[in-house]
Amino acid sequence: MVNPSLLIGVPLALAFSIPLFGLISKKIEKYIPVAALLINVVISLTLIPQVLKKPVVVFIGGWNPPFCINLVVGPLGIFLAILISGIGLLVSIYAVSYIKEEPTEKYHILFLLLMVGAIGIVLTGDIFNLFVFFEILCISSYALVAYNKDKEGTEAAMKYLIQGSIGSSFILIGIALLYGGFGTLNMAHIASKITSADPTFLFITLAFFITGFGIEAAIFPLNAWLPDAHSSAPSSISAILSCIAIKTGVYGVARMIFTIFNAGSILTFIAFLGLLTLLIGEMSAFRQDDIKRLLAYSSIGQIGLIVFALGIATSLGVFGALFQIVSHALAKALLFLAAGYMIYRVGSKSITSLNGIGKKMPLTSFAFAIGSFSLIGLPPFAGFISKFSIIYAAIQVKKPIFLAFIAVVLIATIVEAGYFFRIVQNLYFKEGKKLEKVTETSGFILIPLIILTISIIAIGIHPQFITGLLKEAANELLERAGYIGWVLGGT
Amino acid sequence: MNPIYNWMYYIASGGLILIGLYIVLVKTNLIKIVIGLHFVNTGVNILLICIGYIRGRTAPIFSKPGINPTNVVDPVPQALVLTAIVIGVAVLALALSIVIKVYEHNKTLNVSRIKGLKW
Numbered sequence: 001m002v003n004p005s006l007l008i009g010v011p012l013a014l015a016f017s018i019p020l021f022g023l024i025s026k027k028i029e030k031y032i033p034v035a036a037l038l039i040n041v042v043i044s045l046t047l048i049p050q051v052l053k054k055p056v057v058v059f060i061g062g063w064n065p066p067f068c069i070n071l072v073v074g075p076l077g078i079f080l081a082i083l084i085s086g087i088g089l090l091v092s093i094y095a096v097s098y099i100k101e102e103p104t105e106k107y108h109i110l111f112l113l114l115m116v117g118a119i120g121i122v123l124t125g126d127i128f129n130l131f132v133f134f135e136i137l138c139i140s141s142y143a144l145v146a147y148n149k150d151k152e153g154t155e156a157a158m159k160y161l162i163q164g165s166i167g168s169s170f171i172l173i174g175i176a177l178l179y180g181g182f183g184t185l186n187m188a189h190i191a192s193k194i195t196s197a198d199p200t201f202l203f204i205t206l207a208f209f210i211t212g213f214g215i216e217a218a219i220f221p222l223n224a225w226l227p228d229a230h231s232s233a234p235s236s237i238s239a240i241l242s243c244i245a246i247k248t249g250v251y252g253v254a255r256m257i258f259t260i261f262n263a264g265s266i267l268t269f270i271a272f273l274g275l276l277t278l279l280i281g282e283m284s285a286f287r288q289d290d291i292k293r294l295l296a297y298s299s300i301g302q303i304g305l306i307v308f309a310l311g312i313a314t315s316l317g318v319f320g321a322l323f324q325i326v327s328h329a330l331a332k333a334l335l336f337l338a339a340g341y342m343i344y345r346v347g348s349k350s351i352t353s354l355n356g357i358g359k360k361m362p363l364t365s366f367a368f369a370i371g372s373f374s375l376i377g378l379p380p381f382a383g384f385i386s387k388f389s390i391i392y393a394a395i396q397v398k399k400p401i402f403l404a405f406i407a408v409v410l411i412a413t414i415v416e417a418g419y420f421f422r423i424v425q426n427l428y429f430k431e432g433k434k435l436e437k438v439t440e441t442s443g444f445i446l447i448p449l450i451i452l453t454i455s456i457i458a459i460g461i462h463p464q465f466i467t468g469l470l471k472e473a474a475n476e477l478l479e480r481a482g483y484i485g486w487v488l489g490g491t
Numbered sequence: 492m493n494p495i496y497n498w499m500y501y502i503a504s505g506g507l508i509l510i511g512l513y514i515v516l517v518k519t520n521l522i523k524i525v526i527g528l529h530f531v532n533t534g535v536n537i538l539l540i541c542i543g544y545i546r547g548r549t550a551p552i553f554s555k556p557g558i559n560p561t562n563v564v565d566p567v568p569q570a571l572v573l574t575a576i577v578i579g580v581a582v583l584a585l586a587l588s589i590v591i592k593v594y595e596h597n598k599t600l601n602v603s604r605i606k607g608l609k610w
Contacts, residue, residue: 128574139585146589146592150596151596151597151607156608158593165531169508173538232608
């Protein structure tokens, strides 16, 4: 059996060995993240059959739970680990030729550390380790946003750092309160004792956690850092932040609400917050001229949709939320990577400067169009199935307020379609200026674009590839007794 | 015992967190904002420590004579705080280095004058 702690150990060890490889040859170092994440994808794929049979719980240090640091590799953890390593692998292939500004070895170290943080967050079973991995993720992403050291990048990183570290402090206050209340840090052990506590105490603690993770997840009204950070970072980092970093915030919120606190009473409020986030994100995206800012606001909207689906809290609703995480990660990675290279060729972030680029860069523009159609939710692509299951789940709740919510979701989808169709129209049907020198992307850049396009279409046509794993993952969130049982051994 | 004596560490930690949040929200100088962030961090660390502290007990070093589980404090929060302090220092160092870069680009530390990025 492969030990799941390798999923964290391999990238961590390789991250700090990058300068050593750099001593041998400057050319090797940029392939180290590709190698590390490829190993991760292989390890996590081989773990799937075992995890679906019985979740793997790793105890570190030979102590029995609840006294040890442990990793809980359930269906949800392994699913998110595959998603993170897979997207990370594609983005690292892209970065091989995209990142040219020195010092590149620092970029690759920070990138791998970001991956370590994200994978650690989804696999750990210990609430303080969750905080430590969360800080690894946050600190490396602050540094990566400022990687180009230009005016926008540093300003965005400063904003992100101020808000992010307030959020981390709130999470730490929540952890301190939980430890004071229950005397344990093991998530399953806290979850098993949670019914014995005072409801007011639990409410205050949960509020600290939701605010802390909500800042990373960019839930309205905590989303002020996201458009700046995503639009000023290098495009590969925008893709990673949008596909992985904010998803870990959503994971944190979901884990706290469903597994630890079992807070069924605030779910409608969470759905409402998600809806507000969706509406604000899509409306702000509609009036943007800067393409990366537009994609960043669209990320806020999609996070809102995911949080709304989590708030439905039926098994179909959570399944829809997880499916939306996959389809948004694939589509948004594709959009940021394609847009990143178009911006690189054209030299401007404005949407009108991309007019007519469809004839010059046919493959990249085609990939961009596929990504935006999937994000809107057009039928043959992956986004259709996730949006359809979310709306179907909301109808099945049979509460009048959810019917109103569905109407808002559909209106937001129309707004989304409005701005994405506008860009695709600009790409193909408008005459552009100064495009003589623009040529098609080549080499390593094309590999991730092609793989992402194919996987969006493949999952859209044949969703059974992932539905089995996603259903198990949704059950893990909804059946907390099962989670407690895996760790503590019998309930 | 009066309540202030019993709760003084909690009051101190809560006060530090609130002072830090106030600085972050109100001050316009970036360096002061970073100091405010560190105030919040320190307040949270003290909160963690005082959760594990029991008045009149000592550190759990069992190699010393006369130390047994009934007269020691809980060591786990102290271990957590060590980690949290290290993380706090990392964030502080990164924040200050970004502040230097922001100053180089804008020639000011006043956040109300740094507005290259807007909604």
